[in-house]
Amino acid sequence: MTKAQEETLLFTRVSKSTQALPVSIEDWEKQAREILPDGPFDYIAGGSGAEETLAENRRAFSRWAIVPRMMRDVTNRTSAITMFGRKLSAPIFLAPVGMQSIAHRDAELATARAAAAAGVPFVASTVSSTSLEQIAEAMGAAERWFQLYWSNDREVSASMVKRAEAAGYSAIVLTVDTVMLGWKRRDFRNGYSPLREGRGLANYITDPVFCSRLAEVTPENAVEEVLKNIYHPALNWSDIGFLREHTRLPILVKGLLHPDDARLALEHGVDGIIVSNHGGRQMDGAISTLDALPAIAEVVAGSIPVLLDSGVRTGADVVKAIALGANAVLIGRPFLYGLAVAGEQGVSSVLDTLLHEFDVAMALSGSRSVEDLNRSILVRLP
Numbered sequence: 608m609t610k611a612q613e614e615t616l617l618f619t620r621v622s623k624s625t626q627a628l629p630v631s632i633e634d635w636e637k638q639a640r641e642i643l644p645d646g647p648f649d650y651i652a653g654g655s656g657a658e659e660t661l662a663e664n665r666r667a668f669s670r671w672a673i674v675p676r677m678m679r680d681v682t683n684r685t686s687a688i689t690m691f692g693r694k695l696s697a698p699i700f701l702a703p704v705g706m707q708s709i710a711h712r713d714a715e716l717a718t719a720r721a722a723a724a725a726g727v728p729f730v731a732s733t734v735s736s737t738s739l740e741q742i743a744e745a746m747g748a749a750e751r752w753f754q755l756y757w758s759n760d761r762e763v764s765a766s767m768v769k770r771a772e773a774a775g776y777s778a779i780v781l782t783v784d785t786v787m788l789g790w791k792r793r794d795f796r797n798g799y800s801p802l803r804e805g806r807g808l809a810n811y812i813t814d815p816v817f818c819s820r821l822a823e824v825t826p827e828n829a830v831e832e833v834l835k836n837i838y839h840p841a842l843n844w845s846d847i848g849f850l851r852e853h854t855r856l857p858i859l860v861k862g863l864l865h866p867d868d869a870r871l872a873l874e875h876g877v878d879g880i881i882v883s884n885h886g887g888r889q890m891d892g893a894i895s896t897l898d899a900l901p902a903i904a905e906v907v908a909g910s911i912p913v914l915l916d917s918g919v920r921t922g923a924d925v926v927k928a929i930a931l932g933a934n935a936v937l938i939g940r941p942f943l944y945g946l947a948v949a950g951e952q953g954v955s956s957v958l959d960t961l962l963h964e965f966d967v968a969m970a971l972s973g974s975r976s977v978e979d980l981n982r983s984i985l986v987r988l989p
């Protein structure tokens with residue numbers, strides 16, 4: 608980029624920022640709080656228990672400082688990566704988030720369109736407000752993965768995975784940290800349960816196997832049956848074998864924090880790991896993901912992709928996670944705040960900011976590519 612081009616970029620950004628849209632995630636969150644009722648806002652923003660892990664996820668990023676390198680000619684740089692043989696424009700994904708209609712009426716369709724436009728992969732949740740086929744249609748050929756919540760009735764799991772494969776999803780993300788729902792005080796206080804409200808039914812009531820299990824397909828019956836399946840404490844490593852028999856797609860497990868579990872994931876032929884504590888919404892008191900990452904990256908040693916989520920908010924956060932061994936990161940709440948405040952445009956704006964921040968952070972830390980980022984530019988603060 609020439610100096611003139613850079614000035615133009617900066618100038619457009621400055622003139623754009625005179626519009627009403629927020630610039631920082633903190634500001635997006637503030638506006639979302641103003642727009643949304645307490646129930647949905649607290650459901651999105653909150654964590655489980657005393658919300659210690661929720662806070663710890665952010666603190667962990669502050670405990671690492673970037674020690675940037677200079678004089679490295681960062682004119683020609685790229686944030687592109689390759690994962691499962693596919694080229695992605697940046698190491699940034701939208702995390703699976705269910706029931707997006709609680710944030711905005713356009714729900715997942717708005718998010719999926721914004722993701723497709725930005726070239727950022729979208730991970731569709733099992734408990735989406737719109738079906739995986741509708742989401743696929745909104746995305747055209749853009750990269751999408753499907754997140755599976757295991758069902759006790761595993762034929763339901765198999766059916767959803769088959770549908771995802773048919774609808775052009777290119778990986779399956781099995782979430783393993785939610786065998787039951789986390790203990791969320793804010794939701795008890797607000798008496799709020801979007802699942803009970805029937806916000807996450809779309810993939811279930813469009814599923815032939817799921818529907819065949821209902822005496823009659825009514826929203827009430829569907830909600831009861833979903834609640835029965837969402838509680839699946841029997842989930843264990845042997846279930847990976849069952850999934851493998853039903854799909855040719857790469858299988859990632861989401862929610863690992865222990866290096867011994869990473870070892871087991873490799874033994875069971877998993878294709879990728881997402882280091883996650885569910886954004887501090889499941890096991891409160893759990894280790895932050897940034898603290899859990901190095902030991903897992905060491906076990907995996909580059910043999911399969913390792914992704915991280917929970918607390919990623921800025922371009923510098925992305926640099927830190929990658930320098931500590933992640934191949935990519937996912938963001939959850941930030942895009943939801945964008946969605947709540949301004950629908951598709953809000954998600955686009957949050958993504959645009961994060962992608963540019965990452966590019967600037969990479970360049971200013973002295974890196975030309977994602978592969979250039981490593982431990983040598985980080986120090987752990989006392």
Ligand SMILES: Cc1cc2nc3c(=O)[nH]c(=O)nc-3n(C[C@H](O)[C@H](O)[C@H](O)COP(=O)(O)O)c2cc1C
Nearest residue numbers: 702703704705732782885886916917918938939940
């Ligand atoms: C409102 C909400 C709904 C979520 N729903 C799902 C879900 O359906 N499936 C899943 O695997 N994770 C779900 N998550 C967890 C996210 O995928 C992700 O792990 C987490 O939001 C990352 O942390 P962050 O919000 O700090 O970026 C949800 C998170 C939020 C905030």
Ligand SMILES: O=C(O)C(=O)c1ccccc1
Nearest residue numbers: 705734785802807837888
């Ligand atoms: O809210 C969540 O974090 C979540 O993952 C979830 C899980 C099951 C049903 C609804 C939401």
